[in-house]
Amino acid sequence: MADHVPVTKAVVPAAGLGTRFLPATKATPKEMLPIVDKPAIQYVVEEAVSAGLDDILLITGRGKRPIEDHFDRAYELEEALRAKEDPERLHSVRESAELADVHYVRQGEPKGLGHAVHCARRHVGDEPFAVLLGDDLIDERDALLQRMLEVRETYGGSVVALMEVEPEQVSLYGCAAIEPTDEDDVVRVTDLVEKPVPGEAPSRWIIIGRYVCDPAVFDVLEKTPPGRGGEIQLTDALLTLAKRDRSEGGPVHGVLFRGRRYDTGNKLDYLRTVVQFAADRPELADEFLPWLREFVAKHDEAGR
Ligand code: UTP
Numbered sequence: 001m002a003d004h005v006p007v008t009k010a011v012v013p014a015a016g017l018g019t020r021f022l023p024a025t026k027a028t029p030k031e032m033l034p035i036v037d038k039p040a041i042q043y044v045v046e047e048a049v050s051a052g053l054d055d056i057l058l059i060t061g062r063g064k065r066p067i068e069d070h071f072d073r074a075y076e077l078e079e080a081l082r083a084k085e086d087p088e089r090l091h092s093v094r095e096s097a098e099l100a101d102v103h104y105v106r107q108g109e110p111k112g113l114g115h116a117v118h119c120a121r122r123h124v125g126d127e128p129f130a131v132l133l134g135d136d137l138i139d140e141r142d143a144l145l146q147r148m149l150e151v152r153e154t155y156g157g158s159v160v161a162l163m164e165v166e167p168e169q170v171s172l173y174g175c176a177a178i179e180p181t182d183e184d185d186v187v188r189v190t191d192l193v194e195k196p197v198p199g200e201a202p203s204r205w206i207i208i209g210r211y212v213c214d215p216a217v218f219d220v221l222e223k224t225p226p227g228r229g230g231e232i233q234l235t236d237a238l239l240t241l242a243k244r245d246r247s248e249g250g251p252v253h254g255v256l257f258r259g260r261r262y263d264t265g266n267k268l269d270y271l272r273t274v275v276q277f278a279a280d281r282p283e284l285a286d287e288f289l290p291w292l293r294e295f296v297a298k299h300d301e302a303g304r
Contacts, residue, residue, distance in 0.1 A: 005126075007129060007152060011056075011124065014060055015116050021267065029066060039070060044136070047132065061106055118232070148210060157244075157251045163258075167204060176203060176254055188251060190242065217249070224240070
């Protein structure tokens with residue numbers, strides 16, 4: 001029945017512990033780390049909105065209050081900026097509160113991404129929905145989510161986003177076994193392996209942080225036992241759906257994404273992301289890039 005229902009809701013899990021970023025994430029959610037001057041999660045919410053999904057459910061947890069404050073009005077700050085006659089900053093402060101219809105549900109314990117998604121069940125109901133990880137950014141010039149929604153429309157079931165990585169990288173991610181379809185950028189997913197042992201990966205295509213899920217995923221998640229690391233994995237539930245046909249909430253297709261993706265959940269990729277975003281901002285790039293060039297040259301010279 002949910003097969004012909006359009007996707008209108010986005011779920012953004014942001015309840016993880018962010019241990020790779022300690023101690024910064026001891027009291028600050030990793031999704032709030034700034035990418036130049038905006039927290040990572042704002043880019044994610046903006047992406048959902050530009051794909052037409054403005055009902056956003058954020059999955060939060062202990063210590064994640066700053067996320068709620070960020071998407072809420074800040075009257076004192078607004079008043080101060082109004083008094084200072086600073087309309088530009090006033091706009092930037094109001095923007096995040098007016099972006100979308102943002103809802104929250106708390107994941108009592110961070111028991112894994114699958115568990116976080118299951119927390120969305122009551123809000124989502126019997127409709128397909130998108131999942132966007134709160135620390136994974138897709139360049140706004142690459143319309144991945146829109147494409148995934150089209151693929152759901154055509155094939156039903158669930159859709160994952162896949163990116164090709166070097167063989168030695170595959171074991172860090174969830175990896176998909178795939179079969180071609182008639183469309184160049186769409187594959188049928190036949191198997192999913194979370195963090196495969198090196199040499200045993202079925203392909204070089206890894207799952208990145210965008211999904212369109214059939215609501216059948218909720219029943220499956222309920223029955224999915226904790227997998228790797230004691231966490232309930234969304235990948236395990238999607239594997240069950242990948243083996244089903246359309247009448248039972250399956251299958252799973254993959255969109256082969258060849259665009260720009262920025263992982264902000266680990267230190268090295270975070271640094272890369274900040275530099276790339278700064279380089280794309282003309283008001284910063286004009287001074288930042290010549291400085292960066294000189295810094296690298298001097299650094300290399302000193303190291304010789
Ligand atoms: P990660 O595995 O990257 O997140 O989850 P983590 O556990 O926060 O990070 P590390 O590994 O300890 O550094 C991907 C996304 O899923 C959310 C996270 O907040 C992140 O946005 N997540 C993860 C949850 O919402 N709940 C969980 O139980 C686990």
